[in-house]
Amino acid sequence: MSINTTQFKHVSYLWDEAKAAELAGDEVALLIYRSNLLGADLRLTNYGGGNTSCKVTSKDPLTGQNTEVMWVKGSGGDLGTLKKSGLAALYVDRLRSLKNIYRGVEHEDEMVELFNHCIFDLSSKAPSIDTPLHGFLPFAHIDHLHPDAAIAIAAAKDGKQITQDLFGGTIGWVEWKKPGFELGLQLKACLDANPGIRGIMLGSHGLFTWGDTAYESYINTLEVIEKCAEYLEQNYGKKGPVFGGQKIESLDETGRKAQAAKLAPILRGFTSSKTLMIGHFTDDTRVLEFINSNDLDRLAPLGTSCPDHFLRTKISPLVLDLAPNEDLSDVAAIKERLAPAFEAYRKMYTEYYETCKHPDSPAIRDTNPVIILYPGVGLFSFSKDKQTARVAAEFYTNAINVMKGAEAVSEYTSLPRQEAFNIEYWLLEEAKLQRMPKPKALSGRIALITGSAGGIGKAIAKKFVAEGAVVILNDMNAERLESAGEEFKTQFGKDSYATAVMDVTKEDQILAAMDTAALAFGGVDIIVNNAGLSISKTIADHTEKDWDLLYDVLVKGQFFVTQAAVAVMKKQAVGGDIINIVSKNALVSGPNNAGYGSAKAAQLHLSRLNAAELGADKIRVNVVNPDAVISDSNIWAGGWAEGRAKAYGITVAELPAYYAKRTLLNEIILPDDIANACFAFTGGLLGKSTGNVLNVDGGVAMGFVR
Incomplete structure (x- = not known):
């Protein structure tokens, strides 16, 4: 097996032939290996995003006959750290037979519970909402990722035409539809209408690619994403400066860090009005290019397109009206300046909820922003814990990459507000949140x-x-x-x-x-x-x-x-x-x-x-x-132990027992x-x-x- 790895400039080719050879014959192990490689490159998919699958022939424990089984990333988890315990295993024929009882898109959520009737390995992970997206496609190995370069095209105003022209009809197109049973059927219909295609672009969402082997799927995925990224790179600047050009200059790195350190506790106080939050700060060059641009005020309110981005970054960010070198020493004055902005954001979010909610929607969640942009300084994110805050910042950086690419080749479009709400307050998503472990006593501290x-x-x-x-x-x-x-x-x-x-x-x-x-x-x-x-x-x-x-x-x-x-x-x-x-x-x-x-x-x-x-x-x-x-304590260095032993007329070795015996409980501390x-x-x-x-x-x- 050989591949010209120099063709990959925008993605990382990580396949190790020797490592893969050790796994030969074990398609599930190769699935995990491929998944870990894909998850290691944040340009391909972010933490917790995307899913992969393989289909194998296994002996049915009930009949002893061979049957087709699909192993697919289960609910939750992360491709980069995926293990076999994170996979769901289902009978393919049973999963596909669910089409016979499907009552239509208005009832598609009820199908999720029926996935449990299709489970092959009872010890495997619970199936995710994306299970039918893999199950209805016939390929042995499938990758569903959220690459910035592909989503930039998928979120472009004329993304369908760009996809057609760029790939010459070898990549199909399915318009935006939230993940679920219906989208699985639409993927199959797209394939049936376009036999021989190598993948499908999901409008505003992501990419599906496949292959007959784990390696073929991996290479196909990299090649498609590389071509998308190369196309974007060739078009940057053709329509004019990126993001409309630079509007303001950043402080230098030392100044950015100093300003962020002064402001972060104030922002944390505002965002913790309901629940104590943990923050994260980044002044990544990609973030600075966006937040310092002329197009910030136009693009930021649009929010993100990919559901994975949106779920972690909220409907839109809060942009601070502060100069990069703003004097932050008068804390009371800065709080007075910022308070109306936070109130306006909470009001906007409440109106969004009230306008889009359904009779059975979950109660409104925290109305504070997750992403806060400070032009000239950087991006702050706040969430329930450090990992979630950091990942939110990473996802918003991905969203910036998507906006940059879409604007370079066309015009960026975000999810309509109602569609965004339907994802954020999806009852299935709420059920997943309710299953999460309760916060620990010091969570958020x-x-x-x-x-x-x-x-x-x-x-x-x-x-x-x-x-x-x-x-x-x-x-x-x-x-x-x-x-x-x-x-x-x-x-x-x-x-x-x-x-x-x-x-x-x-x-x-x-x-x-x-x-x-x-x-x-x-x-x-x-x-x-x-x-x-x-x-x-x-x-x-x-x-x-x-x-x-x-x-x-x-x-x-x-x-x-x-x-x-x-x-x-x-x-x-x-x-x-x-x-x-x-x-x-x-x-x-x-x-x-x-x-x-x-x-x-x-x-x-x-x-x-x-x-x-x-x-x-x-x-x-x-x-x-x-x-x-006494244990592992610096206090006993520098002669203290000797001094105390001398004062009590004993040896240093006798100190622990001496101290214990003089206590009422006779305990060593x-x-x-x-x-x-x-x-x-x-x-x-x-x-x-x-x-x-x-x-x-x-x-x-x-x-x-x-």
């Missing part, structure tokens, strides 16, 4: 835990991510921080965290970490002041350097991190949590502990003072008092115990609690607050 590359801080960060939050990992040790980041990526995925090198004694690093939180997620909701160190010396041995270091890290560090975080929280105006990891030493007197113990006492009272001041802003400030958390205490304050059950101290020390009577 953004947490920054100081010193979170190890020990107590990392345990807290892991607990928060496991409960639905995203976190900003930080540490003054860059190598330790990088290692923690890799650990979180492996355990929780890339969308669970961001990293920032931060020394809590350095204001510029604190502010940079807050900017990281704003750019990565939109702001911050939870601060855990955990970074610390300990020095155990007699009064005589304590130096000024020791004293200053303790107070700089523990007291000033806590204060200045809190100060910077509160500024972000007030921009958001959705409240927040500040938890200070203090110590039982804030309350208990002991030998060789003047500097550390008094600094901890200052931390404790500073927490009370902050709680008293910030309550009006719904920002809660609480304290967790640990004791003797672990980082996870502190993490659980932090979650207790932030998980929702103590939302009306502030100014409190929670001891996690196994029970030290001298440390009782009252």
